[in-house]
Amino acid sequence: MEFIPKIETVGLNFYYGDFLALQDVNIKIPGQNITSIIGPSGCGKSTLLRCFNRMNDLIEHTRVEGKIVMNGRNILEPDMDLISLRKRVGMVFQRPNVFDLSIYNNLEFGLRIHRMLNGKEEVMEAVRQGLEHVGLWGELKDKLRKNARALTLEQQQRLCIARVLILKPGIILFDEPCSALDPVSTLKIEDLLRVLKQEYTLVIVTHNMQQAARVSDYTGFMYLGQLIEFGRTKQVFTNPGEKLTENYISGRFG
Amino acid sequence: MVRENFIKYIKELEKEVTEMGEMVVAAISRSVEALKALDAIEAKRIIADDTLINRRRWDIEEKCINLIATQQPVASDLREILAILCIVTDLERMGDYAEGIGKIVVMHGSEPLLKPLVDIPRMADKAVGMLRKSLDAFLRRDAQAAMAINSEDDQVDLLYEQVSGELLTCMIKNPQTISRATYLIWAAHNLERFADHVTNICERIIFLVTGTMTEVNVSRY
Numbered sequence A: 001m002e003f004i005p006k007i008e009t010v011g012l013n014f015y016y017g018d019f020l021a022l023q024d025v026n027i028k029i030p031g032q033n034i035t036s037i038i039g040p041s042g043c044g045k046s047t048l049l050r051c052f053n054r055m056n057d058l059i060e061h062t063r064v065e066g067k068i069v070m071n072g073r074n075i076l077e078p079d080m081d082l083i084s085l086r087k088r089v090g091m092v093f094q095r096p097n098v099f100d101l102s103i104y105n106n107l108e109f110g111l112r113i114h115r116m117l118n119g120k121e122e123v124m125e126a127v128r129q130g131l132e133h134v135g136l137w138g139e140l141k142d143k144l145r146k147n148a149r150a151l152t153l154e155q156q157q158r159l160c161i162a163r164v165l166i167l168k169p170g171i172i173l174f175d176e177p178c179s180a181l182d183p184v185s186t187l188k189i190e191d192l193l194r195v196l197k198q199e200y201t202l203v204i205v206t207h208n209m210q211q212a213a214r215v216s217d218y219t220g221f222m223y224l225g226q227l228i229e230f231g232r233t234k235q236v237f238t239n240p241g242e243k244l245t246e247n248y249i250s251g252r253f254g
Numbered sequence B: 001m002v003r004e005n006f007i008k009y010i011k012e013l014e015k016e017v018t019e020m021g022e023m024v025v026a027a028i029s030r031s032v033e034a035l036k037a038l039d040a041i042e043a044k045r046i047i048a049d050d051t052l053i054n055r056r057r058w059d060i061e062e063k064c065i066n067l068i069a070t071q072q073p074v075a076s077d078l079r080e081i082l083a084i085l086c087i088v089t090d091l092e093r094m095g096d097y098a099e100g101i102g103k104i105v106v107m108h109g110s111e112p113l114l115k116p117l118v119d120i121p122r123m124a125d126k127a128v129g130m131l132r133k134s135l136d137a138f139l140r141r142d143a144q145a146a147m148a149i150n151s152e153d154d155q156v157d158l159l160y161e162q163v164s165g166e167l168l169t170c171m172i173k174n175p176q177t178i179s180r181a182t183y184l185i186w187a188a189h190n191l192e193r194f195a196d197h198v199t200n201i202c203e204r205i206i207f208l209v210t211g212t213m214t215e216v217n218v219s220r221y
Helices: A045-051 A082-088 A103-113 A119-133 A153-165 A183-196 A209-215 A233-238 A243-249 B004-037 B040-071 B075-108 B119-140 B143-173 B175-210
Strands: A005-016 A019-030 A034-038 A062-070 A089-092 A171-175 A201-205 A218-223 A226-232
Touching: A005 A045, A005 A201, A019 A045, A019 A201, A019 A218, A019 A226, A034 A045, A034 A209, A045 A171, A045 A201, A082 A089, A089 A153, A103 A119, A103 A153, A119 A153, A153 A171, A153 A183, A183 A201, A183 A209, A201 A209, A209 A233, A218 A233, A218 A243, A226 A233, A226 A243, A233 A243, A233 B075, A243 B075, B004 B040, B004 B075, B004 B119, B004 B175, B040 B075, B075 B119, B075 B175, B119 B143, B119 B175, B143 B175
Parallel strands: A034 A201, A034 A218, A089 A171, A171 A201
Antiparallel strands: A005 A019, A005 A062, A218 A226
16 A cells, blocks of 8 residues: 555553553554544553543553554654644544533633634634534534534534544544434435545544445554554455454444 | 354355255256257246246345345455355346246247257356255355356357357358347357356455455456
């Protein structure tokens, strides 16, 4: 595969205590594409995702070895500014985790944390753009003071995506972004992802193989902490190179 | 092992494809026998029986569509179902060639054959052998065997050239033979096309095994 990777891991090992959760993972994730990571529960896919913005640092007794290179820099270096890293590498979770605040304040919150506020008008403009981007502006523009928890789950998940977008990240990580949503909302979020990939690098961890097949350009298959196969989604789902991948995606185990 | 049911369905489909293949083998063999004997009654039966082959094709096709719609097959499962869809389309067409020979027998009527048939039954034997081998290669997922079968098509082509050359000579020598010779050329042509469809089946087997579409044999006809 010929591309300059947006994220590249080199010999990545990750330990929870003595347990080796990621073993010599070498992956090159292309920019402005959707990459899915699939694999059975416990294979390390979420751990890998959380390495990309060093969310694992929040868990005690963990250890990481190897390199994760983004824009020419190893983000695992101890002097890495984690706040700025997590701003550049946003994350969307399984269940929409909106704050118990108004829609407006949910969006403004990140701007405030990152001191990106420049007067009310600019904040409003950022909020508008964020909501517009995720297709919520039309339906919510007159309800910005409403509590975000009153929204439907799909709207909440969109709001969470908008909350990430507003900080202008280059990369967005999605950990099972649709598993709490119904099938129609799922397809709508997938449509949104296809739009977002024109500007952002998206990495999705999903249990839903059909989702990976539908939405992603590249797919990585993980098993027991190892990256077994990585390639174009079309290739992985029609003619995988590894028997293990074939057995997993065709439902023969997992 | 999960998805046992799905795997069972696939195995059943494979069995049905080979059964359909045997129906086509029977049809083409019977049609050449009917031609040898100029047996119009048998020929009419062959024509009628083609419906059974057609029905079998729709039946298998429907099962494939159901599996795609309900089981979301991927990787080699998907390739196999797609291969089966193509193979049954070829088999159905090959059944039509047998039916076509039946129709030629009916058209030929009671006038004696221009000459005793030698090369036409040879073509049929060769083509039937190719079909049986291809179905066997399909069940065994044997891309190499499928590749080897393709070269046999050249032998069928050669026989066809021989048959049509001889018949052309007859027609030139004696224009009275034109209609009877034409019927035989048609029959030989049907067999030649029959063998070409076996090479299509072989291409699908190679695709099923390797995941790549390869054009293996460009027939001269």
